[in-house]
Amino acid sequence: MEMTSPIAIILLNESGRETAEKLQRAYPEALLHGLAGRTEETDLTFTQTATHLQELFRAGTPIIGICAAAILIRCLAPVLRNKLTEPPVIAVADDGSNIVPLLGGHHGANNLAREIAVKLSAHAAITTASDIHFNIALDAPPRDLALANPQHIKGFIARLLGGEKIRLEGTHEWLSSSDLPFATDGTLTIEVTPKAGEGGEDRLLYHPKTxxxxxxxxxxxxxxxxxxxxxxxxxxxxxxxxxxxxxxxxxxxxxxxxxxxxxxxxxxxxxxxxxxxxxxxxxxxxxxxxxxxxxxxxxxxxxxxxxxxxxxxxxxxxxxxxxxxxxxxxxxxxxxxxxxxIGRRQGKLSVIGIGPGQEPWRTPEASRLIEDATDLVAYGLYLDLLGNSVEGKTRHDFGLGEEEKRVRAALNLAAEGKNVALISSGDIGIYAMATLVFELIDREENPDWGRLDIQVTPGISALQAAAARAGAPLGHDFCTISLSDLLTPWEVIEKRIKAAAEGDFVISFYNPVSLKRRTQLHAAKRILLEHRPTDTPVIIARNLGRETESVSFVTLSDLDPEAIDMLTLVMVGSSESRLTTTNSGAKSWAYTPRGYSGKNADSKIEAGTEK
Incomplete structure (x- = not known):
């Protein structure tokens, strides 16, 4: 059974977990969508069941709901419009015993329900008349056959169920393997031909993809x-x-x-x-x-x-x-x-940032591009973070320090006509692989690379994640500076730190230290103390978005570079950055004023309300 979009398996509670796992094994490309607070370890989570189901339905996504049929019916009723275009919607009992196609029966749901029934050793409750009587859905031909006049299918089937027989002009295995009542003197006609023509309620016209x-x-x-x-x-x-x-x-x-x-x-x-x-x-x-x-x-x-x-x-x-x-x-x-x-498709290279790695912080576009890919290229840890999303795809793992090898491999695989996802944590365009992709294309002028379909999709960066966890430190002008001198001379980095300090920017320091590089953050602290108050707030954010995440605050004078490791982002506030507290002082937040209070005061003066 082939679907145009990845199947969405909907799990509303853990009682259907075993059935969900069986379905995912049967359909590795499917994504498991779980209701937040009631399910665990799913590919995607949602909080509003009706809204989520309606969004999937509008997008044409096949839906398998492990729940009561009534739940799917009530949730989707407001968005039902055209049965000729609706995707398959199937209800599966929690224990997997019954499979009920609810919508899109003649657009894949019936066949999918039968498939699921076989895989789960269950019962498929097919109710459409032509399937029951003739073992075929005439308005759901296989993908190598197109029905030219679907508007006439209802009248045709009504006459067929009334006892009329069919004269077949042309051949196709899908038709010959059915239980349709064919006869040379039939009053109804099914024609299989590449020629254009007119159909009607007494004549269905099918075009084979020949x-x-x-x-x-x-x-x-x-x-x-x-x-x-x-x-x-x-x-x-x-x-x-x-x-x-x-x-x-x-x-x-x-x-x-x-x-x-x-x-x-x-x-x-x-x-x-x-x-x-x-x-x-x-x-x-x-x-x-x-x-x-x-x-x-x-x-x-x-x-x-x-x-x-x-x-x-x-x-x-x-x-x-x-x-x-x-x-x-x-x-x-x-x-x-x-x-x-036949032949091959245009090679596609998706350059993807997956954020910190946890699924809720991964954009839907990134998830879709990963799902569509045939090959995944990344530092091995990043692929491990994807969990079930790597199933059925070819992994190309590379180690740290193999960045150019990684990008070349992705470009060359795409040039072979494959759909390749080059993956990085955070935002792949910020201190990551996207720049190297275009640098290599520009430098080497490889015509095979030049013909690729390339798409770059953003991810939540460490900068954004740290700011969100800390409060709103990026409320005014800010910049990022990498302290790694592996590719940039220290003299250049030092010049940028001084300029940012003089400009009073909030500064996010990427790559603050490494095992062998311990002096740069000390130097940055000294430079900043020449331009900032000693009590300037500093955010220390480690392992953002992961189980071992930690976010803490120190003052600039108390910042200890020796306590920082490679997994940490250091964000230094401007001279205007402040800390405040909530929950009776138990929670601290950093923010950098944008100047709204001053603007409001000026407005009051101009209006004559303030003397």
Whole structure:
């Protein structure tokens, strides 16, 4: 059973823990969502059940709720709109004994429920009529077959349940393995064809994904130009766009916006072939070109890509069509095309900060990108922090000091067409790997790296975490300074400390000490004492966001650099930073005024309310 989004397993209390664990073993890509305060050790937590379920439903996420069906019904009722687009929603009894598809029955829920029932040795309570009578959901075809007229399915099934028989035009295993009443003189018709046509309540039209679209274009061709060419090429010979199973080109175009736009138009990801793979199709080309050979290393891009995707038994049915800046060709395969199994996708590199490591401080975008990745690259400890999120993915662990090896490995894996996540704690753009990614790309000008799809997503930095735990010390201007002189000369660091001290910035010191480097924090303290009061508050934050987290306050004069270790961030307040207390003096908080009180006083004077 294939889902377009990772399954969300909803656990509302620990009584369903055993069932949840069985489901996660059965579906390693699924994420376990737990109700805060009632569950432990989940991938994601939530506090408002109805709100959380509604957000998942709107996002099209398949939902398996280990709870009473009534809970899911009441929570989701306010957001039910269109049954043609709703995701699967399934209720599973706490003990896993009964599986009830509630929504999206013909959009994967029924099949998923049957799968779960087999995996849990349970009972799937399927209630949709066509499934019960004919062992098939006609409005939920497999991914290699598209229903052209879903608006007619209700009337068609009503007549089918009334006793009418079906004449089948074309073939597909999904249909032939069902219990549908086929007859040569049937009054209803099911047609399987790549040709466009009209359906009705007496005729369901299915399009098998047997067409491959090969495209080529000049660099920076407007996406709309190539989309129009692709559409007109199909329309001219009466082929349905729903029958397109693959959009392909040469790998030199893997970053071309127009190619991606065409694939998106057909609901696909583009696939790419090397020049050598396309050159192997030369004997089957209708219009080989010496000019194309000279430019890209093969005799034809659009025809070659279409044929390579259609396979050795495929045939070119539309030779190269040309516009001013683009080409398009169509081949047909004797069997449906699995786009994921041909060529390769554009390589993707997600550069991800996971914050301190604990799941609640990891952004949803970071979690999604990690879930989508095939390969994870990081210092081993960071991957360990991900827990179950690493399941089913290839780990590439590197040690401390292997930063460049780590980034090169991520870039090279992505260049092979893989979906790679390069992971760091905190924010990966702050004293971390993101800078090295772009430095290597800029320095080495590797064309394979230059064609990657790169996305950088932020994480909660130690700076933000320390400030939040301490109160609001960053309420006014601040800066960060790394005291590591491994890559930056001490003279430069010292100059920056002096400038920040003179500018009266709140300063966050990263890498304050190491096993061999003990003098820099002492020097920074001496410089700051020349410009700050001795009672300036200093925040000492260690292991933020983890079980051994500690946050304490000292004055600048009492700061002991020898008590600081490598896992600590030191934040020194400005001359305006203050401490206050709550809970009868039991809790201290640091803050740096922004100047609001002075502004309010000035406003009162101007209004004449203060003399």
């Amino acid at each position: 067409l491959s679209l090969g495209v080529g274009c000049e660099r920076n061709t407007p996406p709309g130009d190539l989309v129009r060419l692709a559409k007109s090429t199909l329309t001219a010979v009466g082929l349905s766009p729903l029958a397109v199973g693959a959009v392909c080109s040469i790998d030199l175009k893997s970053d071309e916006a127009a190619v991606h736009a065409v694939a998106a138009h057909f609901g696909l990801h583009p696939r790419f072939f090397s020049a050598a793979e396309l050159a192997a199709e030369t004997p089957r080309l209708a219009t080989p070109s010496d000019i194309v050979l000279k430019e890209v290393g093969c005799y034809g891009v659009s025809e070659g890509a279409a044929l390579a995707a259609a396979g050795p038994e495929g045939k070119l049915i539309i030779p190269k069509e040309k516009s001013q800046r683009a080409t398009c060709a169509v081949a047909e395969s004797p069997t449906p095309i699995d786009s994921d199994s």
